[in-house]
Amino acid sequence: MLWGWHDLIVYTLLLVVADVLLWREWCSGVVMLTSSTMVWYLFERAGYNFLSFMANVLSLLVAILFFWAKSASLLNRSLPPLPNLEISENTVVIITDVLHQWINHTLSIAHNIAIARDLKFFLKVAVSLWLVSYIGSLFEFLTLVYIGVILSLSVPVVYDKYQHFIDEKLCVTRRFIQTQYRKIDEMVLRKLPLPSNGGYPLHS
Numbered sequence: 001m002l003w004g005w006h007d008l009i010v011y012t013l014l015l016v017v018a019d020v021l022l023w024r025e026w027c028s029g030v031v032m033l034t035s036s037t038m039v040w041y042l043f044e045r046a047g048y049n050f051l052s053f054m055a056n057v058l059s060l061l062v063a064i065l066f067f068w069a070k071s072a073s074l075l076n077r078s079l080p081p082l083p084n085l086e087i088s089e090n091t092v093v094i095i096t097d098v099l100h101q102w103i104n105h106t107l108s109i110a111h112n113i114a115i116a117r118d119l120k121f122f123l124k125v126a127v128s129l130w131l132v133s134y135i136g137s138l139f140e141f142l143t144l145v146y147i148g149v150i151l152s153l154s155v156p157v158v159y160d161k162y163q164h165f166i167d168e169k170l171c172v173t174r175r176f177i178q179t180q181y182r183k184i185d186e187m188v189l190r191k192l193p194l195p196s197n198g199g200y201p202l203h204s
Contacts, residue, residue: 021156033153040146120185 019025020032042048072078113122136144159166 018156021152022160023153023157029153032149036146036149040142043142044140044146 016025020028023029042053043050109121109125113125139147
């Protein structure tokens, strides 16, 4: 029963995210775009410090709730409509499951490189990390996150509208990359001497 509820919650969350990214819920998309733009401007352009900003916002929120509750008790009015401030068990299960999958995936990558000594896989990981490092050197972290938000709100819509045309171009690009990779594999990678596996079984 627990896994049934877990799958249902994950599926519901995916539908909500898809509706936002495809602008089916345009109000949520506008809120996400506006809030991310404001956050990026405050910390990247206006020069606000993140910890100071969060502390000031929380202090203001706590002061408003405190004086609201005090005035409500004096004037016999209702208290602030706060939700139940706790994390549900299903939320903990979902977060734990996601973290479990990511950790196992990272450990499998480390295993393939260190134990199985897969040279091709090592080169793929090294090139990917170099690309991430190079892109990160061009932008500040918050700017990179903001670019990711902009792309996530624009690329799915463009793909949904021009899916057939984009799929054709992606197929051509994929075939070209595979051809170049096979050439490099035949000319370079297969000629490199593989180190001894030290008695560990090789994994394909």
